[in-house]
Amino acid sequence: MLKCYLVTLFLFLSFSSFALETDSISRKSIEIPRISEAPKIDGVLDDIAWQNAPIATDFVERNPNNGRPIPDSLSTEVKVIYDDLGVYFGAKMKDPEPDKISKELTERDNIAADDFFFILLNGYNDRQQSMQFIVTAAGVQYDAKMTNGREDNSWDAVWYSEVKINDDGWVAEIFIPYFILRFPKKQVQEWGLNMEREVFRTRTRYSWNHVDNQKGAYSLYDGEIHGIENIKTPTRLSFQPYISAYANNYDGNTNFNFNGGLDLKYGISDAFTLDMVLIPDFGQARFDNNVLNLSAFEVQFAEQRAFFNEGTELFSKGDMFYSRRIGGRPSSSPTINEGEEIAFQPNAVELINATKVSGRTESGLGIGFFNAVTNEAFAQIRNVETGEIRTEMVEPYTNYNVTVLDQRFGDNSSFSFVNTNVSRLGNYRDANATGLYVSHTNKANTWNYSASTEGSWRFLKEETIFGTEVQAGISKISGEHRLEGRLDLRTLDYNINDLGFSTNTNYVRYMGYYGYRYLQPKGNLNNMFLNFNLNHFRRLDPDLFSNFTFNFNSSFTTKDFFSYGGGVEVTPFGTNDIYEPRVNGRHVQFPGYHDQWIWMNTDFRKKLAFEGFIDWYKFFEEGRSNIFLSLNPRYRFSNKFNLRYGLLYNPSYKEQGFVDTDGDDIIFGQRDRLTIENSIGGDYIFNNKISLNLTFRHYYSGAMYSKLYSLEQNGELTEEPERENIYDVTFNTWNLDLKFAWWFAPGSQITILYRNALDSYLQQGGQAFDENFDYLFNQPQLNSFSVRLSYFLDYNRIRNAFSNRNMNRAKPGKMTAGL
Template sequence: MKYFLILSVILLSFSSYSQEVDSIFRKNINIPRVTDAPKIDGLLDDEAWEEAPIAADFVERNPNNGRSIPDSLSTEVKIIYDDLGIYFGAKMKDPEPHKIATELTERDDIGADDFFFILLNGYNDRQQSMQFIVTAAGVQYDAKMTNGQEDNSWDAVWYSEVSITEEGWVAEVFIPYFILRFPKKQIQEWGLNMEREVFRTRTRYSWNHVDNKKGAFSLYDGEIHGIKNIDTPTRLSFQPYVSAYANNYDGKTNYNFNGGLDLKYGISDAFTLDMILIPDFGQARFDNNVLNLSAFEVQFAEQRPFFTEGTELFSKGDLFYSRRIGGRPSSEVEAGDNEELEFQPDKVDLINASKVSGRTESGLGIGVFNAVTNEAFASVRNIETNELRSEKVEPYTNYNITVLDQRYGDNSSVSVVNTNVTRLGDFRDANATGLYINHTNKANTWNYSASTEGSWVFENNETVFGTEIQARANKISGEHRMSGQIDLRTLDYNINDLGFSTNTNYVRYIGYYGYRYLQPKGNLNNMFLNFNLFHFRRLEPDLFSHVTFNFNSSFTTKDFFNFGGGFELRPFENNDFYEPRVNGRYVEFPGYHDQWVWMNTDFRKAFAFDGFVDWYNFFEEGRSTLVSSLNPRYRFSNKFSLRYGLFVNESFKEQGFVDMDEEEIIFGQRDRVTLENSIGGNYIFNNKISLNLIFRHYYSSALYSKLYSLENDGALSEETERENIYDVTFNTWNLDLNFSWWFAPGSQITILYRNALDSYLEESGQSFNENFDYLFSHPQMNSLSIRLSYFLDYNRIRNAFSSSDNRLSNRPKKMTVGAL
């Protein structure tokens, strides 16, 4: 009960702070409709631009926040619209045009580049914007930004062209309505901000001033007026694809040919339906597999485009981990007497998936996601009769998410999220529901958030319920920042059928204080000092876990050398109640002190590197961990660059769980070494064609010197009679070589070569040569694939077959294009 009382006090503080009048200044620009669309060629010589209004008087955002842009870098942007979309023409002066940075990169990547940046918010709610960037090399980058947090997984079809002139450079951009979201009404008022970065001085300028003293970046939009009575085209597009795969493994080669379709349909100007029919994710990148000796599974990043694009609504509350869909089956088969497991599937095939999302004029966001996966079967062989039996480990399964997100004020929202997993037949089902409140006062100086979640798991005619509760108050203004937080989870909290969670049965108290420079001082462009205090306990029955103090810092010099460091102290012995893997048990571990330093050199230069060193020293003789990383990179030209990564982790006398022997919990003392080498390289032919290399070798070994039995009081008693069979060495090696060509708007050809192998050895301590000999004695997977996708816009198709419809006759013709 005491935890709920504390949460209630924090929630009541919502009304305890002054609701000051918002004083953020907002520029506005009234733009005209044109009948003849300009050609997107980076020249701005079309008649449509002659009478266009100009957005000017940009203001420095960083490093000197609030300073007026110098006349030598004067920036003017013309904006117009028609029934197809909105057009931007930016002229950016530069007294040294030969120094404008123009590194070619892959799409959605910015290297050593000057760039022009557009933020559009169709709802003008200062919470979520669509972001469009074009570099001086003509490379496109797009993303969605929500309350200052960027999600660059979103890709859209839009058009741009740039040119370098004697006075600087020019960017011309066309953004179609069919990729935007705005309410259906006659007169539109959109949020707008624009920025320009000069790379050689690492200086950024914005149209509407962004005050770094308080609030999120998205609060500082200006406004577009004048868009009215637009007859938007039907928002319907198709992305058919064909793909072919040749896979060779252990001397056997198989060939696969696939075809399918992605569909996007604008139900209205605000809501969109996305569907994937006959999915193909064969070219998704490899996961970075590791040797996992922890109590929890490893969380991998999503690599499949459909599950990364347009999911900002479904990410509310972190109840959705998309890798569950098409991941491991929910059950496994155990071989009986005289049986052996012939085949156990490690993933389930996706049949189809769809999502509908959008936002009403009143600010209510609605999202519905649904996916269906296929059955999966394991095979078991009878050793005596050689007969195979098949056993279902996953039935047909439906995954569903429903989100309601009501925004209010300039930076506040209330959200309800529900996830549901229904498996056909007598299999496990699950449901999770969350309520989330995020409130920022009108002065944008304090933010308050609170949430509660419930999880229900239905299995074996039983229902298991768990809950999580969180509350936080956060000062978000000024040089001095602070926050306080409390959160708890009950033992049976479990969202892992469609979400991802690890720790349960805890209560946690967190305090934070931070100091920052808001303007450059002395030789520093910025400085951040952060202090954190954590108190962690088991919830039921109550048990102290640990108290941790953390300090970390970051500094950037006027020469853009970044460095920092910190230390962490856990002064008391701590009780870990997860490592024993049995509810109610815990193990005592010593406290420690940890210190680290890091640095990044000036990335404006051709050669640059970053690295860190982190040393844990435990309050136990001989027990320590040293972690280090070094990542140099070299830019040979604006087309060619290479990077190398080295990561080393050495732990001595580390202690951890190794096994169960009936009721006995076995721990071990081990020396562990992890070494990871990676190489990446890009050769960019132009802003449509690229060649990319990714290589990674990961090695990790654990060598056990002692074995222990865990006592009921958390102590470890050494076992001298038990045989040590727990040494392990794990290797994984993978190489991706990818050729990509954007040959038409939203249309791409990708050729991918892959090489991969791994090994798992129940030994440790081999030499480097012995380790590699063993790794390469295993079968390798070699794969060559080609995939062709083509973007079809319904309006272009209709126009091609209807000579009487001239609405699209002025569509821009010469363009650089983005992806679907």
């Protein structure tokens, strides 16, 4: 059976390799001069350096009316110059109503109700990856890496900007140092460049080089910047030492911790950078949104640690690297003998250090290497009768590494190799996974063809387990009508979970997609998107029908920027679920359903804005349904202060799922489940460097079982009325973070955090609201107060400071004259 699917994949790929077309994207260019004296970055373009600078102008509307020239009333002119340290931009943006320029204050790397100016720089001019720099009219900086139109805003850099609002509009003055950019080592540079301006009150965006929304990714439409020659890039070496202090009170016990460490960045060459974290400290990372998980798979959490988020675009190739594995739960559990119980089980492993090396050669070859080492972890087991404690190792010293090779070709194509490896010291499980990926877009940027294969190896004490995944697809990526076809499969033993994240295995999926979109506003609509999807799932070995779904989605935005949409999904033939029984080779029959949903977002230009949706699953079984209701209002009191509220209400009736095993029997239960989540967020932003933030979340989920079943070999459920119900459950989690942050110098920050957290797990359901909260607040609470100071040190600034000091000492009377 597997061989048949592989042959089908080969024929599918062969079909997609037809002739390529030619491309004719119009590209603007600007020739910029070298200056001898740098301008002062103050938002006023009156320095000598700007006097004869060339001007980039004639911006073109990108959204909503793609291709329309910018009106004279919003005329935008950008001057560009360079010196031995970096590139300077001076943007004058006219506005006939300067008092209406939107300038809401936010934290760094956030944009809200803001006009902004946007720069994309691509040092390799390969139209695939750019570095993005945005400054809002409120002076807030935002930076990111953009790869083929996909944005990674975890990347943070140190650059300089100031803005000024005047009678004619506003001005942005920006300095981007070479040491944060990547470009080839050659005498004459030729970079990709595009710039944009957003006018928030009309939700209109204008770009310097026209971006055609009919086809291709945004990065394809770079213009070019010429004239940069004979630059000597400074040593790219920076340090970020930190110190932190924690006072934690839990269950009446208080302890104090003091930490210190260092992050290091070093430019190995113009193209490659080394990142290291020595003695890491992630104590102020945002809390996880924990849930009551009754499914067959673990919950995937977002990475909250800055080091693992920043600059990971290479390591995200193929989605084989899930950084939460590093420093996560131990890979094994202790052995519990008769008369023993677990006294302590670590839920995280200590990270000793981590290193990243990444960059791209002039030929377009991206190379990434990641390595991390974690410490041993031990569980404590107590003898119930004697109270004696013994320890058992549940995680040895472990080394994690990821290697990535990514060769770009053409304007928007790549071939990639990814390998992940986990090596545990001693007689513990090791793992390896390897993936090959190819994505090819034709020269006209109208069709994309993709294929990939992955293999996973798990090295156990007695055996090696191998699994594989194969995917292939073809998609039309241009025009109003879009198409996609895809085929993918995974074998039963595919498992990348030692350093990746995977769930479903042993399946083959056939997928078809058709989409229609407005490319220009029509009538009362700014845009419209419609899409239709078909998915057919089968168990791979042995072959078994699993599921067939039809899905329709819609999205509309009016001229008043009111957005709404909805859709429907149907599984007309029911589902043979091969995962819920938690035993290979077994399946359970679930009825089909129809799912319908609607959503709406009001105009976010208004002080009061609202998001909401309702989603209703109705199964083809009497009384069985599932409802999701979400309400998210927000109010902007001023440009400094805003509040947000979120409500998720999710009742599920006559839900069926796995609960236990009894010998060879697999026990299922019918349950009514209610989940309610409340969240509150608020920001008070004093200025573009100082902020106060509140984040609160309370999550409740309870399940009450009304029937218990035994799962038959044919997938049917047989009721067992005599079996005792011991499976009711109630789970609560409560988190509150209050954070004060001050960016007191470029790249340097003081953070003060108060955190309150508690949770409860009770083998009981159906509690009244007040009883539930009484039980929750009788659990041990964590109250934590922490302070963290980090300071950015640039080697070049340190060297120049010492050079200037030595020069001053060499000149008699200099200090006296200065006084």
